[in-house]
Each structure stands twice: as structure tokens, then as C-alpha cells.
Amino acid sequence: MFAKAFRVKSNTAIKGSDRRKLRADVTAAFPTLGTDQVSELVPGKEELNIVKLYAHRGDAVIVYVSGGNPILFELEKNLYPTVYTLWSYPDLLPTFTTWPLVLEKLVGGADLMLPGLVVPPAGLPQVQKGDLCAITLVGNRAPVAIGVAAMSTSEMLTSGLKGRGFSVLHTYQDHLWRSGDKSSPPSVAPLALDPLDLSEEKGSSHADPILQGDMRHLALEGVEEENGEVQQMHGKKTPSEASEDTSVGGLNSDPTDSKTLQEQMDELLQRCFLHALKCRVKKADLPLLTSTFLGSHMFSCCPEGRQLDVKKSSYKKLSKFLQQMQQEQIIQVKELSKGVESIVAVDWKHPRKGSVLEGGEVRTIIINYAKKNDLVDAHNKNLVKLDPILCDCILEKSEQHTDMKLPWDSLLTRCLEKLQPAYQVTFPGQEPIVKKGKICPIDITLAQRASNKKFLPKLVILLLHLLDFVLLLFFQDC
Secondary structure (H helix, E strand, O other): OOOOOOEEEEEEEOOHHHHHHHHHHHHHHOOOOOHHHHHHHOOOOOOEEEEEEEOOOOOEEEEEEEOOEEEEEEEOOEEEEOHHHHHHOOOOOOEEEEOOOHHHHHHOOOOEEHHHEEOOOOOOOOOOOOOEEEEEEOOEEEEEEEEEEOOOHHHHHHOOOOOEEEEEEEEOOOHHHHOOOOOOOOOOOOOOOOOOOOOOOOOOHHHOOOOOOOOOOOOOEEEEEEOOEEEEEEOOOOHHHHHHHHHOOOOOOOOOOOOOHHHHHHHHHHHHHHHHHHHOOOHHHOOEEHHHHHHHHHHHHOOOOOOOEHHHOOOOOHHHHHHHHHHOOOEEEEEEEOOEEEEEEEOOOOOOOOOEEEHHHHHHHHHHHHHHOOOEOOOOOOEEEOOHHHHHHHOOHHHOOOOOEEEHHHHHHHHHHHOEEEEEEEOOOOOOEEEEOOOOOOOOOOEEOOOOOEEOOHHHHHHHHHOOOEEEEEEEOO
């Protein structure tokens, strides 16, 4: 509803009688709130304004503003809380959970589809069609959206978690949120551990988040913000494995890697940073809040089974890491509002090239990645399950919700096709020369003399003798 700018009709201070009526309406609409909480939400003496506006589709909306933030809005005589209010009362509404990257689509005006839900161990909350619900992200109970259930919980389960789940009315980062102080969601710890591996559960059709419109398969991830720094819970872990991660700094390290855990975290941080800039962020997204960049973009680029935790890096804080990236002239960061930093510019031409690899090396890397992450189909060893990273790399948009497994040869061929071809020319006694693009074909032709003897042109023979070179076809990671 507030995905686009709205038009304000009037903004007036609330009258005493209207204030009392609003308290009564809040008590009736949200009976779980106590008297003190209602008085806190609708204060008796503090400034409280009524803003009448028209949404971009023409809906007439009444917004109640307290302390500079919209706290409630009324549509067709129904009262709804804003995210600012839900952050103070996170248990006010039945809560459903989805993946962090889904938020971007919700902010853009999409509704939440049922395949995008995360089913907690205790099951989904019991709601009826038309009930008002809050939507949270994995790892944080602070709501980021408000919507109306399109069907009851029993109907959701009967449908196999397919179809439209919620009509979204308001989200964090939409224009209604922007009319307030633009604060970020607080960190509210989940009541229970989130299920970090739904993809292997029998019948888990909800493991592939799908939104109305174009939505990629997303990593199973969680975001948690603490003291201004965002952390993530990500990967396939049992509770016992999670406790083991605590003792090793939350990083699944390679025992053969001689680097310290901190050095490995630094590398992971930079890897996710560059991947996010290359694959997730567009010029139209700028300026982009640094917290949003980390929470909605960098975390999704973290390999499965790894945890990205800025505090366990040598930088300790996201701001220090981004300062380093700014010194390397990759990005430009500015404080557009007090205490809030944003990425305002990106040097898209900055060199971020990977190593030059032979085709065989690429195949080895892909095979090892699939085996390490348990992507080989247990019932058919010739098939490979596509995790979110592989989906992002090789699938076309039209395939995003269909092809979940590929044969080995198809997977390897697609990966090679996505890489930029290059070739290397080696001359004796000289450094190899690597050039982008496909190698130019060499034509060798036969000619026939009057005596009917076939021969190679002298120029070709001379070149073959003088240039004792080896042309190797390489693939350079684009």
C-alpha cells in the first residue's frame, strides 16, 4: 500500500475527545494490550497528530503520528499498527517468518506467497482468513511487515503451502516507514531456535522461497542486529553443531587451512562484499544503507555452512571494514543522516577479477563444492541438487522455480558457459600472455602443384617452425 509515495491531505493535532476514542479503538482492536501499554502507545499529554492522506492507488488512509513516528493507521475503519509500534510490542499479532531477501520484494509491493514461509518446529500460528498478522525475518522477532491472511492456517497446510499467503499492507522501508525517523528493526531474540535446514525434511515444499513476481531461491539464513552491528545465523546446523560453532568462533574452518579463524573471517567478509556488489546491488539501489547492504545482500552471498560474523573479523565493526573498502576506492560511504551511513557510490569498473583457471580446474572446483555441501542426490548419483548459490549462478529467470536438480554434465557445461573465456599464448623465454575472448581459429589449407603433389603453404610451415607456442584455453572467472 505504501510502496510508492502518498499524498498528504491534512495534518492536525488530535483533540482530547478523539484521543480518548483512539484509546478505546486500540483496546478493542488489540485486546492483548494492557491498560498501561495502551496509555503508553496513545499518550495523554504528548503531541499526537492525525494525518489524512491518499495512497498511490487512491485509498484514503488516516495515520496517527506520535513523537514523529507513525504508530497506527486506519483503513476502511480498521486499525493497523505500524512497524514502529510492533517493534515495541513484537507479540501483538500472530507472527509468520520468512527469509531476509524476501523483504526487498515486499517493500516493492509484492504479497507474501506461502512457499516463502519458514515453518517453525512448533508449527504455524493458528489464524483465520482476514486476520491481521506480522511478518518477521529468520533470526529476529522484530516484525518487518504487516499483512492480512489470505486463508486460514488449516487451508495453508491443506494447500501444501502453495499460493498467496498474505496481502501485505505496510513494510519496513516503505514510504510510511520513511515518514518517521527511519530507524532500523531492533534485535528481538527468537522464542525458539529457527529451523536451519528445511530442505532435507520430507515433504518440505516450503524450502524454496517464492514471491509473486521474480524471486530467486534464497539461502537459509538469519539476521540479528546487536548494538548497531548485524550478525547472521546461516547454514545447515543441528543444535549440537551450533554449540560447537560457539567454541570455534562460528566459522566452519578447514583444518588444513593454516590461516587463523580471524583471517578466514576477513576473507569471507571480503568475498561476500565483492559478490554482493557484483550480483546483488544495482546502481538504482544507491544510496543504500550500510546495514541493509549487510543484512539483505552480503549475508545472502555467504556460502552454505559458513557464518558471516563481522565481530569475529579483524575489523570488529562493519563501519571499519567499509572504511577500508572506501580507501581501496571500491565504494564511497557518507553519513546522509546523523549516525546513519549509506553507500552512495560504487566503482563498478574496479578490478575484481579471480584467478585464471583451466577448464579442468573449474570442473574440479564444482565437483568438490557439490560433494562438500552434500548436493549429490542420494538416490541418483548422476544428479546434483542446486543450492541457492548455484541457482543464482546458472539458472535463467524462467527456470528459477522449476529446475532443482541437474545432471553432472549439464551442470558443468552451464558453469563453464557462465565464465568468461580467455586464452594464453606462451612463447619460449617469455611470460605467458593472457587475453580475453575466444581464441581465433587457425586455418591450415592444402594446395596442389601442377605435378599433383599436395603441400602446405610455405608461410604456414615457417610459422609452425618459428613459433613453438602452446595455446591453452583458459576460463577466467567473470
